[in-house]
Amino acid sequence: MRVLQLGSIDWSKKYELTKNLEWHFNDFPPIEKVDEKDPKKKKIEIKNYDVILITGPTNLTKKNWADLKGLVPPYQVLYLPKVLEIADNEESYFLKSIAAQEITEDPQYLINKLEERYFVGQTGMRVAAVNFKLNDRQVHSFEYLGHGELKLNLDTNNEWINLGVYKTGIYIDPGKRINFWLTMKNKNFQVRMRIFIQNPGSDGDVKDQVVIDLTKFQKDEYFSQLEVLEYYRNATISLEVKGSGELTIGTLHARWGRDGAGDFISGGKRIVDPATREDIAYYFNPGDLKPPLNVYFSGAREREGFEGYFLMKRLNAPMLLFTDMRLAVGGFYDDAEGYFGKKIIEVIKQTLKKLGFDPSQLVMTGISMGTYPAIKYGAKL
Structure with a gap:
């Protein structure tokens, strides 16, 4: 990941960098280099940046700011609050037109999170309700409403029961946060998701599981509680419910997350x-x-x-x-x-x-x- 920092104090000298960060401090615009094939010619090598951090005063011209805008995605320019106070018209326009985001976190914490938040790419998968295998011993009355919804009518006698398991497993990419999202129509039930984790080279361990109480989350909050690791994993998901009445289970979504920096892409x-x-x-x-x-x-x-x-x-x-x-x-x-x-x-x-x-x-x-x-x-x- 290429990071450009503009300012007066080099954070790479003050804070610890994660291993995949390529840090550039105040080296924009790039310096002309001699062309090895033709020593009489000079060339400027310009590459894109994944993140730009503006932490203090800069000496960039109007053209520099215009050139820089084409080298970084929107929402991936971050600035300290004091920058707005000293920014000239060109820098202010750059910050507004690139949808720059204010830095409110501790610098070391932010550096540790850069790769998790500002990676390249987007993806997400759906698991339809028809791929949910019901626990026949607990549920006897149900109806599929097309491909996308499963309508249940049950009474758990005020106890938690295993509703069933998804036949489709979830692949957890290395270095990625997976955001889980379940659509449902629910008024009378507590619902929780049990995620069984299988690490590479193993058949799974019953201890490797995470239980997420879906009813404790706000309406737009992801059920994301899996630790981000450097190796891949597979997950099997079951649902557990407690209550009585009517419950409709919809589609289960699993998406790459950005730790609050956006849905699918930065700023989404x-x-x-x-x-x-x-x-x-x-x-x-x-x-x-x-x-x-x-x-x-x-x-x-x-x-x-x-x-x-x-x-x-x-x-x-x-x-x-x-x-x-x-x-x-x-x-x-x-x-x-x-x-x-x-x-x-x-x-x-x-x-x-x-x-x-x-x-x-x-x-x-x-x-x-x-x-x-x-x-x-x-x-x-």
Whole structure:
């Protein structure tokens, strides 16, 4: 991971770096080097950065800031609060247009978290309700509502019971945090997830398990309690419940997490339906802060995540991406109650207001499944 620090005190001399960090201190713009093939020529080698830390005064020109913007993803420029007080107009514009984030943590803690938060790539998988194997000894009355939901009616006599286990295992990538997310309609039950961990080269140990009480989490909070390790693991997941009445289990999602730095990609956010825990993600890139705002809806995707990022980024204009992670390939950004349509329109209006644009400075696009919301919500806006 390439990290550029701009400031007066070199953090690499003051703090301990993790082993995969390539640290650059105040070496932007890069110095001209002699071309080995032709000594009479000089060349400048410019590479992208994964993270930029601005911790103090800089001497960069307007052109330097413009060049630097193309070398780092939005939301991956971090700055100390004092930087805003001393920043000139060019630096202030850079921080705003790259969606820079204020540093509020201890520097050593932040350094330790860089690789976990700002890695390249995104992914997520779904495990449908039809892949949940019910415990026949405990559940006798159930109904599948299509592919995505399992409706149960049961009474546990105020005791915890094993509801069943997912037939599909979860691969836990080395160095990655896995965020678990379960959609469900639940009013009367306590629900907990039991995760059995199998380490490489072993058949599994019953002691290697984590129990997560899903009812203790806020509506938009991930059930993520697995330690990030340098080697891969496999997980088998079962559900346990306590209560009586009706319970509907939906899709189980497993996604690469960024420890709060964003959903799927840095800066990504979610819209969560509190009634069903279904969610849709969105991402805003300020671009050049000039009209229009380009909104793009991802098409049907087997793997979860945003589509069209690089396509829209090349426009160098403000962009807003949406992706629908429900069902096998998504859910057309809509629902019977109209909850998601209302929230999507709210997000677009808030983004227009943030940029100082009006609805005429809006372009709505989508492909495949994404053409439906582009036309429907575009007409409303």
